Amino acid sequence: MGLTYEIAAGRVLAPFFGTSLLTWTTVIATVLGGFSLGSAVGGVIAEQPRKEALSNVRSALIATAVLMAVSPTLLGLLYAWGARGTDGMMISVFLVFFPASVCVTLPSPLLAKLAMEARPGREGSSLGFVMAAGSVGAIFGAILAGFVTLPLIGSTATFAACGVVALLCLALVRGGEPGSPGVIVAAAGFVAFAGLAGTPACQYESGLSCLRVAQRGSEVRLISDGTIQAAERITRDDAEVELALSYTDWIWGRMDRDLGPDPSVLFIGGGGYSLPTKLLASRPDAQAIAVEIDPLVTDVVRQNMPLASKMIAQTGYDAAEPRAGGRLGIVHADGRVYLNETQQRFDAAVMDAFSSSSVPAHLATRETFARLQEIVDGPVYVNLLDAPDGPLVRGVHAILRELYPHVDAVAGDLNALGRTNVLLAASHRPFEPLETTSETYGPVRISDARAFSDDRGWVGQR
Known part of the structure; x- marks a missing residue:
């Protein structure tokens, strides 16, 4: 139950604070800190008279159930009250998840004591069995959360289910008052009310993604973990595909200028499939492979984004089992795994993979781009979300400068957090100037820095 709660905590944080090494580190440290304090207090409780100790354990289980079930609501309230950034995230995690983590481990010392008293002279093996049972339960809870409850019933119901388990444990605490x-x-x-009536944290949820679809005027937006991941402008069926996000406009302008009439392009990160859709609609002889880690993202795009859905229906195919006539191959796999295993060659590549509002660390390393260089003959386009001269931008820019003689960088307008889309284009040949100058994106100077590697990589930011 404790590990299920911990994993669900990391998942429910995503819509408010994203998913990164920082959020997971904070959750793990907070929950383990609660476990430690709960075990210490539970040890004191275990030394109390039996009736008093059992009564306190029952109270702890009831408190655990209530605190776990109310966790998503408390997190939403703290966010609504202004919790933002790294400091807000850390405070929210402590206030929401620490108390339940303390309560859930309070019964453990008493259970260990009862197990040893039940087998006089064999206290060592009894304690060992109790500890082993706890480890097995943690393994089962982690698997249950990651593979079953979060993908099938969502994070809000998972917290309520943890509360139900805590209440069921009351039946096992016998004796005393x-x-x-x-x-x-x-x-x-x-x-029960929290599980059934609580507002789901996500409109669409899997073990990998927390998605929401929002329509603003003529635009349909795909929002992942609180960050706009893709957008599509709804037009007449016979109209030209229009890109809704400014960064995709710049990347497409660069691709349109750099690529021939029949390119083969690799897209790491499917998102809303807007750039593959634009490419295939504009160049009837083009081919594309889109690597999207989460099948749910593709399903949501099929259901809610008409232009991309139409392109997938007309030309899409499972790239693991190619069929004749398909031009948009879809691969549901981690982008790094696909790069390591594929034998296919491409004329260009677009790196546009995100986890929440940050690039996955293993896709921003020298080894990743070196492998990309091996299978891509032409230019590589990279979308990053950072300050114009932020640490992520500097690290990836350093990688590209090592591998390619020509690297262009542009940045857009800053958001309220001082971040923007920073777009990099790298090639073995000089880039020709774009025919139209973007009013949103302009050249940016990037400082020298250490190139990220698999050993010393990007750690994410909030």
Whole structure:
């Protein structure tokens, strides 16, 4: 139950603070800190008279159930009250997830004590069995959260399910004062209400993504973990495909200038499939492979983004099982894994993979781009979200400067957090000037820095 709660905590944070090494480190440290304090306090409780100790354990289980079930609501309230940035994330994690982590481990020392008292003279093996059972339970809880509950019922219901398990454990605590049935019934009712009536953290949710679709005027936006991941402008069926996000306009302008009439282009990161759709609509002889780690993203695009959905229906195919006539191969896999395994060659590549509002660290290393260089004969286009001369931009720019003689960089307008889309284009040949100058994106100077590697890579930011 504790590990299920911990993994669900990392998942429910994503819509508010994104997913990064920082968020997961904070969650793990906070929950483990709660486990430690709970074990220490539980040890003191275990030394109390039996009836008093059992009563306190029952209270701890009831508190665990309520605190776990209410966690998503508390997180949403703190965010609504202004919790932002790294500091807001750390405070929110502590206030929301630390108390339940303390309560959930309070019964453990008493259970260990009872197990040893039940087998006089064999205290060592009894304690070992209790610890092993705890480890097995943690493994089962982690698997249950990652493979079953989060993908199937979502994070809000997963927290409520953790609360239900805590209440069911009351039946195993026998002896001592029975406790108030009214309190137990009230707690059970609250947990059930939280699970059934609580607002889901995500409109669409899998173990990898927390997605929401929003329509603003003629635009349909795909929002992942609170960050706009893709957008499509709805037009007449016979109209030209229009790109809704300014950064895709610049990348497409660069691709349109650099590529021939029948290029083969690799897209690492499917997102809304807007650039592959634009490429294939503009160049009838072009081919594309889009690598998207989460099948849910593709399903949501099919359901909500008409132009991309139409292109997938007309020309899409499973790239693992190619069929005749398909021009848009779709691969549901991690981009790095695909790069390592593919034998196919391409004329260009677009690196546009995101986890929340940050590039996955293993896709921003020297080894990744060196492998990309081996299979891509032409230019590589990279989309980053950072300050114009931020650490992520500097590290990736350093990689490209090592591998390619020609690297162009542009940046857009800053958002409220001082970040923007920074776009890099790298090639073995000089870039020809674009025929039209973007009013949104202009050249940016990037400082020298250490190139990221698999050993010393990007750690993410908030």
